[in-house]
Amino acid sequence: MTQVELAGTTGLSPATVSNIVKELSGSGVLHTSVTSRSGRRATLVTLSHEIGLVAGVHFSSRHLRIAIADASTAVVAETHVPLSLDHRHDAELDRVVLLLGDMCDSLGTEIPDLLAVGLGIPAPVDRRTGMVSTPGLLRGWEGIDVGGSLEARVGLPVFVDSEANLGGLAEVRSGAAREAPAAAFIHVGHHISAALMIDGTPFHGVTGKAGQIGHVTIDENGPICRCGNRGCLETLAAGPALLDLFREDAGMHRVTDLVHAAEDGDASSQRVIADAGRHIGIAAANLSNLFDPERIVVGGELGLAGETLLAPLRHALERSALASADGIPEVVTASWADRAALQGAIALALENAPMPIEIADKTPA
């Protein structure tokens, strides 16, 4: 924002804004640079990097994404790596440290200068112990304090949550669910899970399992799920179940292949995605009967299919959810697409990071 825009938004006089900006940039909180607006010289005001940078780390089932962001959540460095399906905590956390070190190097800083790390993993996390809540959901990461383990490696405060909760956090802070008092974020990709966002924070439950919509029973006699039950939503609508239908097809190995094929007009891919949408819609109807969200945001890799997935989802939701005067909850795609959890990890780190500079002392009384 420029100084003039700041004055416009806050209603303060330009002189007051100029004074405040001068004072804050003197204390290192703000950074000013010259730019132009409608052809005129203007002063661009941003939060200074010196307040600190945080790192967001997101392990999805097949990808590791790492970003370093400044205090305004703007990403200044980002990297990602494809992962094998059965990734394990020790090797992968070591890799995070090495990659983070490299990224800090390229920014001219060091890991200890970061304020905090936000970490997302594709399984619910018990906040009392820092471990994965349910055995079977993420085999390579069970039985260890995930956050503590990374904390010991980087020497920084680490905040951990599930990728669904982080995705929800990103969408509530700066995405499709902004200003919704109650919203649900459904992550549909290799796994299916949801975040229940109440007044801007995820509801965790006692052991962190809240929102595990992927393990809602859809078919009592259905296929056996990795969680140990039968007929869970995941066995019908998650990535592996959908791709299994294309076993004969050599070019169909990833969820993104399926989405691309559907975009290219392949009828069977569209049908398979639509069927997944229908199943998710039934689970989403149960969810909205229990939780009554204002908006349901659908993210994750399969969420990239857009209306191919959402239209049947909405239809199933309409059929099975209790209607209210406002109709059914609004179903929208995630505005952060498949980067939601990464952005959420950054937000989590920023919101919990210890502030290095005492801003309150230096602002005019």
Next chain:
Amino acid sequence: MTVTSPTKQSGGRPHENVLRLRGVSKRFGAVQALKDIELDVHQGEVVALVGDNGAGKSTLVKVLAGVHPPDSGEIEFEGRTVSIQSPTDSRDLGIATVYQDLALCDNLDVVSNLWLGQELTRGGTLDEVEMEQRSWSLLRELSAKIPSVRIAVASLSGGQRQTVAIARSLIGEPSIVILDEPTAALGVAQTAEVLNLVERLRERGHGVILISHNMADVMAVADRVVVLRLGRNNGTFRVSDVTSETIISAITGATDNAVTRRAAAKTAATPVPGDDLDEEPEA
């Protein structure tokens, strides 16, 4: 530049079988290097070729690259039976190989390396502008992190050099790209760069044959894994179905040795009762 494959369909599916090897054998004197090898590679598919030292991976690559013509067997390329007698045959078909040593000229800049031996000319002189522009667009398409295309390759990092070598193999828009140990001797960040590059190749519709000893890398980017053991096929796996332990046991022969063969012969002789009961009722 577009993916110019004559068999590319508008629907995106089904993916065409680009390369098909059946019964390929190669013998060096008394050594049977390859025996009855089968291999399929489809459009937009990453096939990892793994095996212990001496399993025949490199020989198979050299057969495909035209260095060693096979003694017997059939090679089909895009549905036609072909014979690969020389590296030129291989390149003309659309098979590009990136060797472990990359074969880059350290003293030349990125553009010169990319177009070495296939320079564009206009009116008898080198068309530097066109070459530089096409280099940029190719590198951008691969999301390559190269600071400038006019710096000598010697000053690039290991990952960037690998990127340049892979980009060079794409100049002729090949259908198959063979990468021989692309992540060996690279750091973690450079490995990440190369793995992302393999994903890009896959998205562009190239068939990729990836040779690697690193199981984590193989499991991260490959769609199928073909295991060679002592010059023979020892199993083909879909990555989504198996763990790296299964593949390692196939590489080392833990799944196929004298003991297991004897056990298999025994069970085959006496059929297990209730063998026909394990079908899914609702399938």
